[in-house]
Amino acid sequence: MIDRLNGISLFVQVAEAGSFALAAERVGLSRSAVGKSIARLEDRLGTRLFHRTTRSQSLTEAGQAYFERCRRVLAELETAEADIDTGRATPAGRLKVTAPLLVGRHCVAPVLLDLVRQNPTLQLELSFTDRPADLVEDGIDLAVRTGPLPDVAGLAARRVGRMAMAVCAAPGYLDRHGTPARLEDLAAHELLVYGRAGRLAAWRFPEPDGQMRDLALDGRVRFDDLEAIADAAAGGAGITWLPCWQVADRLWDGTLVQLFADHPGFTFDVHALWPQSRHLPSKTRAAIDALAARLPAMMDAGPA
Template sequence: MNDRLAGIDTFVYAVDAGSFALAAERLGLTRSAVGKAIARLEQRLGTRLFHRTTRQQNLTEDGQAYYEHCVRALAELEAAEAAFDSGRREPGGRLRVSAPLLFGRHCVAPVLTALGRLHTKLHVDISFSDRVVDLVEEGFDLAVRIGPLRDSATLAARRLGTQAMGICAAPSYLASHGTPQAAADFATHTAIVYGLNAQSAQWRIRDADGTVQELSIGTRLRFDDVQVIADAAVAGHGLAWLPCWLMAPRLRSGELALVTSSQHTVSSEVHAVWPQSRYLPSKTRAAIDALVAHVPAMLGP
């Protein structure tokens, strides 16, 4: 008997991705395999689902109608599976997680690696990127975010802690340029800043009365990798705004010296976020619980 569900998930992935090639990448298949699955589905249905050209693919009228039915059907199946899964004791299956590059390597990966070792049926897949991913569109179960939650209307979230920040520099840099004491002093210094998509993060400090000020400081170096910023600071290229968990060992070794402590900087909230759903799979719940249990201690004072 023919499997009436064969090819449906591939078809939906192809529509959502906008191309067979991207759908193949997300499914872990070849583009040819995706194309053949769609062709078999069209043959079984007796209609064309896509208008295909050399540059793009668009749904036919039948394809659009079929897609809408498929999405509803798959949503019902996923809800049913999640209902069963939420009652299981042993998390299993593929867990796809997105995490910021350096924070993910140092704080997220160790926790989820240990979780995977504890639950042998769980397959952990972590993508490291400072880009804010679309969890639903890109097929992630969970993401770790640092800073404001801009898409919180469509996501559920759980706080993991606060990432305290500090300003530091190499002792050699401070010996040559002096140590800024007040907000106005920073104007004569050079900053090594974090930047993504041609935008640089603002440095904000608190005065003695608690007033928040944005620092005015010259910038000659901008990187989208916090590790590179730390290395540049150690090399004496300027002041750096770094998370305390990354800065602390370099302060202890003497490679960096503290300029502004976390008591006078504006910290960032860290959250685990996931698509809002009536049912939370046990694999996702286990990952969230593990992160809540272990990440706060990694953030440090």
């Protein structure tokens, strides 16, 4: 019976993906293994479920009817499992999470590792990347994202923190090049900027009237890693704009100096996102609650 259910679940995955190769990638199997599973299912049913050519595939009439019924059955099973999960006192199962590289390593990972230590039946799969992921397509339970939310159709979101930014430079750099008195002066300095895929992140500053001022600043040196930017700034290579919590220790010991400290600083919202469903699994709920409880204090870290 279990083998039959696995075959049915894989059939639904293939039908929804529209591709044997994509379905195989999603479930972590080889394309050959997926093809053999579908062939066994077709042999057992005594009918073809897919029209297959070298370039495309589509459901047969029988396959479409079978797909609709199988999808309803699997949905009922998922609902039954969710009902059971809702009654659990502790989170369990595999939790798949994605987060930006720097925030993930320094903020998200410690929180979720503590959660795993407190719950022996919970497993964690944590991926660090600055590239947005498709939660549904990639089978991700939870994503942590900074900045404005993208189109979140089909996703639920909760703010779990706020990340203040600071303009800073090493004292040695300021001794050699002078200290900018106004934001407009930054363009005349050596700047260390973050860029990815050919796009630069603007430096943002709130104005007294509530409007946002974006400075599209470029520099001779670009990085796609914020830790590398912080190291370069500490070494006197130029002025940069980084999260306060990231540079707090360097501001404290004087390795870096905060500029424009009297100017209101910009704050990025940090959100947890997850696929919308009737029942939120206990493992996902526990992770969201843990992040919301601990990230604010971790990200409030700034110059003393």
